[in-house]
Amino acid sequence: MLSSNSRCRCRTPNVIHALYNNKYLMIDSIKLLIKNKNIKIKEVYSPFPIHNLDKLLKLKPTNLSIYAFIYGLFGFCFSNWMIWYIMIYDWPQNIGGKPSFSWIQNLPSFIPVIFELSIYFSAHFMCITYMFQCKLFPWKNSKNPDPRTTDHLFLIEIDYYNNNRYSILDVSYILQKQGAIEVHFK
Numbered sequence: 001m002l003s004s005n006s007r008c009r010c011r012t013p014n015v016i017h018a019l020y021n022n023k024y025l026m027i028d029s030i031k032l033l034i035k036n037k038n039i040k041i042k043e044v045y046s047p048f049p050i051h052n053l054d055k056l057l058k059l060k061p062t063n064l065s066i067y068a069f070i071y072g073l074f075g076f077c078f079s080n081w082m083i084w085y086i087m088i089y090d091w092p093q094n095i096g097g098k099p100s101f102s103w104i105q106n107l108p109s110f111i112p113v114i115f116e117l118s119i120y121f122s123a124h125f126m127c128i129t130y131m132f133q134c135k136l137f138p139w140k141n142s143k144n145p146d147p148r149t150t151d152h153l154f155l156i157e158i159d160y161y162n163n164n165r166y167s168i169l170d171v172s173y174i175l176q177k178q179g180a181i182e183v184h185f186k
Contacts, residue, residue, distance in 0.1 A: 013168060013185030015042070016158040017145055018175040023050060025179035026154040030056055032178060033158075039171065042159040045149035064133070068126045075121025079114045145186075156180075 020026040027050070033039040034056070041057060054061075084103045087093065087110070092101040100106055131137070149155045156175070160168055172183045 014159065014161045015186040016160050016168065016171055016175070017182075017184040017186065018156045018158070018180040019146065019148070019182040019184075020154040020156070020179060021152065021181055022179065023154060026156060027053075027056070029175065029178035029180065030156065033156075033174070034058075037174065038165065039158060041156055043157040045144060045146070045155040045157070047150055047152060047154075062133075064126060064130060067129050068122050071125040071129075072118045072122035074125075075118040076114060078121065079117035080110075082117070083110045083113060153181075160185075 018029070020029070023046070026044075026046075030041060030044070030053075033041060044053060044057065046053070080103075087106065088101055088103050103110075144150065145157065146153065146155055158171065160171065166174075168185065172185075175183050
């Protein structure tokens with residue numbers, strides 16, 4: 001007989017983690033889970049990017065390339081304004097005996113600076129945007145469930161709460177049959 005102090009703290013697991021040591025086994029398992037079993041996968045952790053994994057998981061396309069173009073355009077405008085202000089308006093100089101105080105006449109010599117600043121703005125602001133989109137703040141804790149996925153293992157995270165079609169033991173059996181070396185319930 002259980003007393004009130006010894007109540008069972010058992011609860012139904014909500015998340016299933018399946019670890020793989022082979023990328024191709026994990027991809028085959030993902031294909032089976034999504035297409036044949038209709039099980040939704042919450043997240044996949046990999047030590048390196050896997051080509052076409054986003055299409056396999058049916059993730060929406062990222063808008064990072066649009067942001068890169070906008071930041072590059074901002075860098076282009078800023079560099080043109082900066083060169084005009086420095087070289088033409090604020091301190092016009094006679095360089096090499098060829099005085100030309102016109103921005104358009106000196107444009108070929110300004111192209112390397114304009115190009116470099118466009119790339120600089122695009123790259124740096126795109127990195128900052130990527131960090132904000134992925135919520136990679138310096139003070140934020142890691143959400144990686146297993147640190148071995150940064151080294152050599154691949155992990156599939158299944159939100160079992162939204163996949164009630166199969167029992168948790170059936171899902172575990174499917175994952176182990178597809179080559180998972182470890183299956184954990186959280």
